[in-house]
Amino acid sequence: MLINCVVYEGGEKLADIPVAGIGEHLQHTGRFVWVALQDATAAELAELQGAFGLHPLAVEDAQHGHQRPKVEEYDDSLFAVMHLLEIDGLDDGATGVGEIDAFVGRNYVVTVRNRSRHGFVEVRERCEREPELLRHGPGFVLYALMDAVVDRYFPVIDALEDELETIELQIFTKGAARESIRSLYGLKRRLTVLKHAVAPLLEGAGKLYGGRVPQICVGAQEYFRDVIDHLGRINASIDAMRDTIGTAISVNLSMVTIEDGEVTKRLAAWAAIFAVSTSLAGIWGMNFEQMPELHWRFGYYAALGLIAGLCGFLYYRFRRAGWI
Template sequence: MECVIYDKGSGRSELVECELPDEACRLVLKHLRGLNDDEFAWVRLVDPSEDELVQLAEELGLHPLAVEDAVHARQRPKREWFGDVLVIALKTLWYVEDETAVETGEMMVFAGPRCVLTVRHGAVDPCAEAARRLASDPDMLRHGPWAVLHAVLDVVVDAYSDAAGKVRAALNRLEDQVFSTSRVDHTASIYSLKREVREFRDAVQPLVPVVQALLSGPGGEQRQTKIGPYLRDVADHLHRTDIEVRTLDELLNSVLDAQQARVGTWQNDDMRRISAWAAIFAIPTMVAGVYGMNFEHMPELGWTYGYPLAVTLMATASGLLYRAFRRNGWL
């Protein structure tokens, strides 16, 4: 557990950190109760227990349903108001290049008048980068808890954009493989990447209306004149990433169709080759079959050059067919 106390006017910050959960809760609650009008707190939790979160929830006035969602996670991105506390659920996301996979985590943000509580599940921590950005731009702290909310959203959306670029690069490599001269079936790889993109969409698409609603919900007019421009910038970036992810999904459909078309073409090529060779071998089979019927009265049976003539006929006819099939691209 970590708690940072910010001063809106001076930009000063004080970190409260403790390894023991019970002692950390006591220290954090003590600092929260001692905040003055110019101060606000940011409490950061990672995979908290229900008891640990309930202690803070009672002090911050958090709704029990929101606390339950934060503990158990697995929430769709959403926005809810519980009194004067704004609750936002969102998904963190990162791309693992070695596995060509999109991994996701979850985060709940509770933004009240004088405190922000973030609850994270997953390996990637956007709070560390958000805290660094706030430290490098103390003027943002005049917006109070909304500055923390903006910083977290900004980091998460930037991560979305970065992951979308890496997925685009993976798709470009897959396209090059599909349209190469090698006859390798990439259907499994395409389908796997398509599943990752769908998981990407599940994180990005529901968050778009959530961020847009921040400018029009309770207190929206006030935010329009204060932190509104920053939130609109996040909304624009998120909207652009949403369009990019939708485009990637559509491109994967096209690549999958192209792969299936190529597989069909390969099968047709194989069938033409098989048919061509079957036709070539049919002529010797036919001639040999005719001369193997052993009738007593057949032309050329007693002729000295009958056998060489039959072999020559077989070879000539087969050669002419082979040349015709080669010229037509069947062989």
């Protein structure tokens, strides 16, 4: 679905145009066309491929979707893939993964957004509010898109950090160890999704700052450095959280072992108490004719007293030892 198709010149918006009118504007020096699509069809991509001369391999990646975040250079154009992460409105704290593909050339920008409910209207508004920066052309638009995508990662990692803090608070709550482990593994899985979005993009964005920078991005290197800085901070936070989760899982497993040991001790203590009464009852229950206590007038009461006394003594000792 076509969201909009706009032509810019000298950092200023000229007009909204139909896709069929793109060709006449591409012939003017200093102009560039910005086309935004959502869940584009093969026919729409083929039409834009013909209009802008998009590389067929990049178009194939955009059609298939589910690509790894990357920045690839094709002759005088760039193709960037970025993941869009969403956690609001999803059940069980899941993380939805969308994708935005950006084709960037000397005089065009084509963005294709897939599997995401949140658009990038604010990016276009930001660019149009800063004409002195928009004069840098498609390179600045790519930066603005990448910056907006990275900024959306911060609420995700903040939510994951809050969840981790909540789990840490209940680690030592009695009986909550198994539930904590389940929550930690779910958190680790969502953190891995974020890691898969950030780490490859950090590597790809490095191509746009330092060394041989693509001609399209010349003049915007400092802005890409800011994006790389943000990605580096997020990546460091992810690594720190993963270490914390690993430690928390180890602590939880230890807590489960300790709780199981407590149950084992209680069972062993009661088994010892009942073993004494069972042993004495078994001895006097053999009914041999020559048993001296068998015909004693107070034998029954003495046996019960001895059993109760020994069981009470054992209970007292296990209680003091903390086994019961």
